[in-house]
Amino acid sequence: MSERIVVDPVTRIEGHLRIEAEVKDGHIVDAWSAGTMVRGLEIILKGRDPRDAWAFCERVCGVCTTVHALASVRAVEDALGIQVPPAAELIRNIMHCTQNVQDHVVHFYHLHALDWVDVVSALKADPVAASQLAQRTSRWPKNSPGYFSDLQKRLTTFVQSGQLGIFANAYWGHPAFKLPSELNLIAVAHYLEALEWQKEIVKVHAIFGGKNPHPNYLVGGMPCSFNLEEAGGINATQLGQVAKLLKEAKDFVEQVYYPDLLAIAPYYLEWAGIGGGLENYLCYGDLPTNGFADPSGYKFQRGAILGRNLNEIHPVDPRDTREGIEEFIDHSWYEYSGAPGRGLHPWEGETRLKYSGPPTPYSHLDVTQKYSWLKTPRWKGHAMEVGPLARMLVGYAGGNAQIKDAVSEALGVLQAPPAVLFSTLGRTAARGIEARLMAQWNIDFYDQLVQLIKAGDTRTFTKEKWDPATWPSEARGVGTAEAPRGALAHWIVIKDGKIENYQLVVPSTWNASPRDAKGQRSSYEAALIGTPVHDAKQPLEIIRTIHSFDPCLACAVH
């Protein structure tokens, strides 16, 4: 006997995701992932000025704000052969690291934690014991008994108010919650603390980009100028503030996020065997140290892993129009010209909306037909998982010393082999490991920036190809970025100074897409297979695995 479970809306994600799952004997035997909202940005971008595209693209998503703007300016610069000045590259790296770190922390505490942490159980905790527990792994100054007991009081009042707000009607008391109440209390306290911290770190974006969310970018560099002698430019005061914020971010990751992750993980080690899903991982690489045009200088390496084989990294070429990346729409509500079953490289990509699902309101989608607003991307025909896990695996397999050390250290604490990484828990752990690395790299980039300014190179923009009169009548480019959720790329075709075609293939498009014509599942659908379900009415396990990907559906569909 199998049963169809529907989780819609999947909450604590960005966007509108619907999961339908077939459960048999307490385990998921098949699953379908559907994105249920579309905006048509690829259509809207057509005919516009390529220099404006970043602003439109940035609005694809406010959770991973910045990364689409980055991919977009890179795509235009790639098409036009623009190389941005070193200072601009460093600022972009700093903004990018800042984004990933902030996003990972917010994901861990505000989007993912409540899958593992029982808020109600925290009320029963002993604040003193909680304090001792926290101080064992971290020297975070706030981990005092008084702090935890205040928090607990506040929480109690809140719960007793009867107005539970965002905590209402959740899965409290579910047997799948395994943490001791002290750890629950610590996690809830840090939930609130992370909420306060995340708004601080993004001030880095405000300084270089004017605001967060949605800081400003510029084709040809960055809009901010350095002038140490004027209040108007970016001066020593503002740089000092950046330094302080980056340091605080590193502290937060190292003293709060990472210790919490490692404290919680051991209670859920069975999740190191669940949710692995696909065995292929894709990474475009990022954080250029020698210009975006030179992938060999990236801190995150480019490459693909097939069949979990960490001994071989396959080269990836986003420009390969013959056997590289293609998008399919066999289960997506779109139309392509030409024969059905066709895949299109994004430079030739088409976006024509064509809804063919059931009329609303509906209780089930017809999953044998088209059932999602996401297209289905494939690399050389393979379904690929992207994300922090892919980045850590490619870095680990590729022998990047820093990544290798960081991964090994975490595995050492958990006393587990690398194979545990291929799982729901592994995905969540990889994110924390990456946050730690990026928090440190961020400081390194900052130091390099200061050195550069000291040496007198304060250029942040090159105007040489700013004027459309200097552009070729036709050009195409691709901009990639390792967004928080994984490999992101924008492909642009410019004709007569205007956007002729613009296609985004986004991390969550890779992971959350419907199956392809051959029936191959993408990451979410594959990862859910075999997931245990204790109570079909309470989809806690499903959202654990889905959340481990950090879904962003506005991104995925755009």
Place this chain on the structure above:
Amino acid sequence: MKSDAMKSECARPAAPAAAPRAFIRVYVWEAPVRLFHWANVACLLTLGATGYLIGSPPAFLTSGDASSGYWFGTVRFVHFLAAYLFVAVMMLRLYWAFAGNKYARWRNFLPLTRQQARDAVQVAKVELLQVSNESLEPMGHNVVAYFTYAGTFLLALFSIVSGFALYAATSQSWFPHLFIRIIPWFGSEYTLRAWHHAALWLFALFVLIHVYLCIYEDYVDGRGAISSMIGGWKFVPRDVAASPQAQGLSGGGRRRRSRAATGGQQPPTAP
């Protein structure tokens, strides 16, 4: 109210057939109209020039501190000052459309009669396409000119309304705030401003054509069109002045412009 001027025009006997055509002076543009016209020219040139600068400021200064200059602020100030004058001038003309002589009357500016439509076609045939010689000889403007001026008055109205709506944001005065309601009609202030800007080019087009046609008319008809806007007087063939059309809206008659007709009798064409 029959004016003396009219009497004097009509009192003159028609010229003898063989004699050279006789012209009389007609006082067409009263002082307020002329004042309006040249003040209007001044305002528009000022608004247009300052408006253009506001739209595309040149890089006069590329160094220095903000405290060292205020030229752009001054340009804007002059624009706004001229804007208020412009309103005053327009109001004067509006008033005179009711109080002035028959050539200045509001009635001329509105296409209301079939005759006006026929005349408009005729003007187009004669002056623009030059396919007919059957020229109309109004004493005021010709019908097409009146309608065009009506168009420019509307354009001016738009510039004023849009300009003051934009100006409201920086003004404490009640007057500009009368117009802010129109902003949403244009979607946003930015779009309204773009339209306000576009009006500049419509005005420029008008002025180009207008000045050309004034010179053209002066040249072709020789009735002193340009000087009439200065002194108020036009020179009108006696027979035209005496024709029945002279009693019409803006006065005037019809004349065949051709060599064949010169020197010969020039009977006014029947209405």
Place this chain on the structure above:
Amino acid sequence: MPALLESPVVPTIYEQMQSRGVNRRDFLKFCAWMSAYLGLQESGIAQIARAIETRRRLPVVWMHFQECTCCSESFLRSSHPIVADILLDKLSLDYTETLQAAAGQQAEEVLQDTIKRYRGEYVMLVEGSIPIGADGAYCVVGGKSAIDSVREVAAGAKAIIAWGNCACAGCVQSANPNPTQAMPVKAIIKDKPIIHVQGCPPIAEVMAGVLVHLLTFDRLPQLDALGRPKVFYSARVHDTCYRRPNFDAGLFVETFDDANAKKGYCLYKMGCRGPTTYNACGSLKWNNGTSFPIQSGHPCLGCSEAGFWDNGPFYRRLTNVPGFGIESTADRLGVTALGATAVALAAHAAVTRVRKRDTIGEQPGENAEAAEASRPTPPDGPANPEI
């Protein structure tokens, strides 16, 4: 519903603040800060204090439609008051897909419970636009179209807050050609008060401030003609911009990162939309006063104005005139039209010249003589015959 939701004890906000160790003095300080923030007189402090002392937490549901979720993100950046305090002490945010613990069926239950139990009392917050194309299939949550949900939830709401450009004006997805026919809330809900909190996204403290206003006074803040709270949207970015003296002095950035940019000259010629944009960026700034777009060297995009996406290209003062190609500004078209007209007039003049004798008909000499002949009888009054 689990028992926790049924608990009858509902302490007031002040009681809750007390229980977490906020003393009377801090409490009043908070009220004073809030009232200054909302631009109130002295007496306002007492009013806020009273409101917070006696009021239950306001039930609020946050609906998500066609959005980038940046409005949610921005809200999370609020420093005054911080979001944790809003969530725990001030509001009861009963539904928001972004943060709530429950998912799927359980999430829908909370929503239904709130809109039934607090009918006429809850406030609906809307993020995102509502697509009306394809019978609503472009945005579906829990199998229900956005249009159906927004109608259902609005029906029992006491007021609606439209967050950001998406909910206020359709934002990026409604930019030409608006493939999904994305609509703002006001296009669908006509019979409820809607507060339009504009921006893409709005400034965090503006969002929080609007909520605190509602909570404190239990009525809408004063709105402008476009339904935006006056306190935050009555001034143009341009009028609060610290680069304004450079504008008046005619000191402009000519290209990014030029010497002028380094000196913080005005970004007007880089396409700054500050002169036509109403937002609090120049005064409140972003991220707890850290900076705002212009301060970082980028021109204002006009992100709090309806339709700003179609006013591009962004780096030029004048927008493209649709239908005339990429570089077609009003100026270009104007100059072209003038040129074409000048050519036409020259042609006309030439033809006139050629056909001179035909057109003019009479010898100039005649006219002169005739004019001379008539000179002795100038009229002595204005010609103003009755018509």
